[in-house]
Amino acid sequence: MTDITIDHVTKNFAIDGRSVTAIDDISLKFPSGSFSALIGPSGCGKSTLLRLVADILAPSAGKITIGGTPPDEARRRHEIGFVFQDASLLPWRSVMDNIALPLEIAGGPIGDGPRPETLIRLVGLSGFENAKPAQLSGGMQQRVSIARALVLRPKILLLDEPFGALDEITRQRMNMELLRIWQETGTTAILVTHTIGEAVFMADQVHVLAAHPGRLVTTIDVDLPRPRALAMLQTPAFNHLENAVRAALFGDELKAEPEPAHG
Numbered sequence: 649m650t651d652i653t654i655d656h657v658t659k660n661f662a663i664d665g666r667s668v669t670a671i672d673d674i675s676l677k678f679p680s681g682s683f684s685a686l687i688g689p690s691g692c693g694k695s696t697l698l699r700l701v702a703d704i705l706a707p708s709a710g711k712i713t714i715g716g717t718p719p720d721e722a723r724r725r726h727e728i729g730f731v732f733q734d735a736s737l738l739p740w741r742s743v744m745d746n747i748a749l750p751l752e753i754a755g756g757p758i759g760d761g762p763r764p765e766t767l768i769r770l771v772g773l774s775g776f777e778n779a780k781p782a783q784l785s786g787g788m789q790q791r792v793s794i795a796r797a798l799v800l801r802p803k804i805l806l807l808d809e810p811f812g813a814l815d816e817i818t819r820q821r822m823n824m825e826l827l828r829i830w831q832e833t834g835t836t837a838i839l840v841t842h843t844i845g846e847a848v849f850m851a852d853q854v855h856v857l858a859a860h861p862g863r864l865v866t867t868i869d870v871d872l873p874r875p876r877a878l879a880m881l882q883t884p885a886f887n888h889l890e891n892a893v894r895a896a897l898f899g900d901e902l903k904a905e906p907e908p909a910h911g
């Protein structure tokens with residue numbers, strides 16, 4: 649069981665001598681094996697929240713547990729996989745060697761962790777084992793970074809806008825792939841996104857955040873069946889959920905009348 653619990657977590661940063669509250673007393677639970685999305689305006693603390701879970705940052709107050717243990721223990725046990733918006737691959741290394749890098753750093757495979765060859769197949773990059781990152785498209789580079797995040801067989805997968813830089817069509821295809829990989833690996837996944845449709849399409853639960861200070865507005869349960877299919881994007885149920893997320897994001901702004909046109 650690898651559920652993630654965020655219990656009354658606050659994170660302050662010091663900027664120019666003053667304290668900025670990036671996260672203000674957020675409590676959340678991510679059930680084991682679930683897929684959750686975090687959505688909210690720029691600066692609401694989405695990336696900070698992921699970094700706290702990943703033990704890249706420490707909370708100013710409150711407590712985070714991953715499968716009942718603190719994030720630093722989970723990190724040391726290689727239970728956390730992280731995919732950033734930028735694939736950040738080493739340009740001089742091949743696809744295979746980029747994926748194998750965490751194994752080299754860890755000193756070998758963890759338990760019955762997947763072999764890089766298996767992951768290359770899983771992310772659909774067979775035939776590109778020896779290619780260098782510069783020879784790949786943006787979507788292919790992100791596939792490499794997902795495979796690299798999975799090579800130590802993490803129990804949780806943290807995704808910080810992994811496909812934000814991709815065009816709409818590639819992004820939708822990558823999302824379908826990501827869901828397949830998530831289901832095959834059985835990880836607990838948290839996705840940061842700016843896109844309402846993407847949050848609803850991917851997640852079991854969408855957590856809506858507000859900024860200044862970063863706080864939780866509401867959580868919307870997505871009861872669409874799995875596996876998700878592109879045809880769902882056009883259903884009334886999907887639109888209804890998108891509207892619920894939009895209402896939570898915009899609040900009263902949605903009710904405002906348009907300004908009359910001048911001229």
Ligand SMILES: Nc1ncnc2c1ncn2[C@@H]1O[C@H](COP(=O)(O)OP(=O)(O)OP(=O)(O)O)[C@@H](O)[C@H]1O
Binds near residue numbers: 697
């Ligand atoms: N390392 C840092 N040092 C100081 N302040 C930081 C740091 N990281 C984040 N912040 C501040 O914390 C707040 C939340 O930032 P964060 O990057 O988590 O937001 P976000 O929701 O991911 O934004 P975006 O959608 O624009 O990526 C911002 O006010 C930001 O200035």
